[in-house]
């Protein structure tokens with residue numbers, strides 16, 4: 512088996528995940544890209560073959576399915592590309608009806624894809640990394656967690672839960688060689704943000720992927736990208752309620 516790094520991207524067929532897969536493939540990693548749509552994955556596989564001369568592995572699976580089993584999933588990922596040392600989880604979903612009080616079914620659906628499954632997958636891979644005494648995982652959250660608002664409440668709450676869980680695991684694995692990082696994103700130019708009226712320009716997914724790959728070489732536990740979101744979110748957190756409640760964003 513090749514000694515190249517084994518990297519897995521869950522949500523690897525579009526947006527940030529797709530750009531990550533391309534840059535990991537260009538670096539020469541053994542890459543496994545995961546998403547639901549097999550045709551998108553096959554197109555990406557072909558793209559990596561033509562551009563970088565690399566054959567990436569692909570797996571079409573719906574991680575939100577009711578019978579999803581994170582431990583079995585982890586085993587099948589390792590079975591597909593061999594030892595893995597890097598996990599990226601740029602998975603997530605928003606919904607136009609996530610305004611005010613979302614319907615119970617929608618709340619559950621957004622909690623599963625934005626919190627429960629990423630948390631289960633992260634936990635399962637961290638156990639594997641811990642047993643191998645090495646591993647790095649990166650979770651993608653959102654600036655939405657910094658300033659709760661009426662829009663995207665279910666999405667933001669799920670991402671906030673995910674951030675909290677990651678911070679708890681960072682503490683648990685602090686004395687080990689298992690590294691968990693949180694990359695909180697501002698607007699990114701992907702299908703998720705398509706057609707939205709945005710307050711600031713959206714970052715390119717390729718720029719996010721470059722930043723994430725650089726971050727993964729270091730020991731930073733949390734970062735905003737683009738970085739200008741840090742002062743903005745800090746300011747929002749400091750606003751007194753009588754002012755904050757008047758903001759429409």
Ligand SMILES: NC(=O)c1ccc[n+]([C@@H]2O[C@H](COP(=O)([O-])OP(=O)(O)OC[C@H]3O[C@@H](n4cnc5c(N)ncnc54)[C@H](OP(=O)(O)O)[C@@H]3O)[C@@H](O)[C@H]2O)c1
Pocket residue numbers: 521522523524525526527528545546547548549551572573574575576600601602603604624651652653654696697698699700701702703704716
């Ligand atoms: N775009 C933004 O403006 C923005 C802002 C802040 C934070 N973020 C966060 O950044 C991350 C990347 O976002 P993005 O805009 O790149 O997303 P995206 O373009 O919508 O890509 C999401 C990826 O996840 C896959 N996926 C979705 N549901 C899945 C499921 N049930 N099972 C397996 N795969 C699934 C999708 O492929 P399939 O549809 O084929 O499954 C796709 O590959 C997400 O965590 C998002 O919440 C994005």
